[in-house]
Amino acid sequence: MPSKGEKYYTITSLGKGLRVLELLAEHGDLGVSEVAAHLDTNRAGCHRFLLTLRDLGYVEKTEAGRYRMTFKMLEMGMKNLDRFEIRHTAHPMMQELSRDFGETVNLGYWDGRAIVHLDKINSTEILRMDSGLGAVAPAYCTGLGKAILAFLAPDDIDRYLQTADFTRMTANTITSAAAIKEELEKIRIAGFAVDREELSIGLRCIAAPVFDYAGRPSFALSVSGPTHRISDTRIEAISGKVIAVCRRLSEKIGGARCGKGSLAPGERVNVKN
Numbered sequence: 001m002p003s004k005g006e007k008y009y010t011i012t013s014l015g016k017g018l019r020v021l022e023l024l025a026e027h028g029d030l031g032v033s034e035v036a037a038h039l040d041t042n043r044a045g046c047h048r049f050l051l052t053l054r055d056l057g058y059v060e061k062t063e064a065g066r067y068r069m070t071f072k073m074l075e076m077g078m079k080n081l082d083r084f085e086i087r088h089t090a091h092p093m094m095q096e097l098s099r100d101f102g103e104t105v106n107l108g109y110w111d112g113r114a115i116v117h118l119d120k121i122n123s124t125e126i127l128r129m130d131s132g133l134g135a136v137a138p139a140y141c142t143g144l145g146k147a148i149l150a151f152l153a154p155d156d157i158d159r160y161l162q163t164a165d166f167t168r169m170t171a172n173t174i175t176s177a178a179a180i181k182e183e184l185e186k187i188r189i190a191g192f193a194v195d196r197e198e199l200s201i202g203l204r205c206i207a208a209p210v211f212d213y214a215g216r217p218s219f220a221l222s223v224s225g226p227t228h229r230i231s232d233t234r235i236e237a238i239s240g241k242v243i244a245v246c247r248r249l250s251e252k253i254g255g256a257r258c259g260k261g262s263l264a265p266g267e268r269v270n271v272k273n
Contacts (some may be wrong), residue, residue: 016041020049021058021069029066033270040201055086086210087119089252093245094121094221101238103225108137108144110218115145123225140164140180142196143205144220150187151209151217157184164259172197192239197227204230206238208246211255221246 016039030038030078030101034126036046050067053059069112088105094105107119117135129248139145139160149157166175187193190199197206207222224230230238 001103001184004213017053019048020053021073024059024069026227028207029062029064029068029233031066035067037122052057085233086249088252089217090210090249091119091121093249094119095122097221097223097241097245098124100241101223103223103229103238104248106205106207106222106224107142108142108148108220110139110145110148110220113139115142115148117141125225125229136162137199138167138169139236140166141169141195141198141215142159142243143193143207143224144223145206146183146187146193146195147209147220147222148217150184150193150210157181169199170197171200172201190239191243194239197226202227204235206230206240206242209250210217210246210253213254215255221249 019039020035023035027034027038032043032047032050034051036043037048050059054067055255056059056071059070059105060070061067090107096105097105104123105121106117108115109118114217115137117137137145149160152160161177161180166176166177166180168171174183174225192206192208195203197203199205202226204227205222207220210219210221212218221242223242223252
């Protein structure tokens with residue numbers, strides 16, 4: 001029976017088993033007692049979870065008697081990523097941005113709540129900042145997220161602003177719904193978004209939206225790097241190229257054109273629900 005407050009369909013044991021996997025992913029190798037301490041539960045129960053996950057191929061026991069994740073979860077994640085055909089279409093264009101600027105290039109997907117990183121090309125520089133494939137990032141304080149939010153239908157923007165948890169990541173993070181709306185209007189006019197150390201101090205990111213076949217800004221591409229390399233002057237150069245590449249990618253996947261310079265005078269972006 002589910003505990004008080006839990007939904008009737010909740011399978012508590014399944015939830016605990018997945019929590020064990022999350023702990024191993026976050027902390028690396030752990031002993032049974034350490035897992036039990038993290039979960040605030042008994043050692044015997046945790047041992048059963050670990051043995052079951054081992055038999056299913058999700059964890060393995062090290063020579064030191066500790067448990068760690070296998071690559072089975074990674075394989076599942078990569079199979080899921082491969083469902084997104086846009087990765088194969090976008091990659092050559094991402095390589096083009098990488099060659100031009102030498103910084104990290106990211107492809108993001110809007111899942112309706114946050115940004116999922118589908119693909120990336122690492123910077124050629126020693127000092128770089130990047131996210132792993134499958135990583136999830138908030139939309140309101142990232143270049144990828146703001147680029148997509150700006151071109152969503154007004155109702156979708158309002159819905160997001162009403163439900164989002166505006167955690168202050170840095171002193172530069174915009175945490176007011178009204179201020180974010182103003183920022184999104186500027187992005188719509190410019191055709192690109194800039195994360196000015198809003199997610200992480202020392203990191204700047206320039207991004208533009210990619211429209212799918214239905215005219216939705218489902219994806220975005222970004223170029224990101226340390227603040228000392230992404231100067232205001234360089235933002236101008238990068239943004240123009242990012243917009244052009246995103247426009248080409250949108251057209252390649254059957255989407256609408258977007259961004260500064262892509263519309264006729266007086267023409268408005270056709271944003272669909």
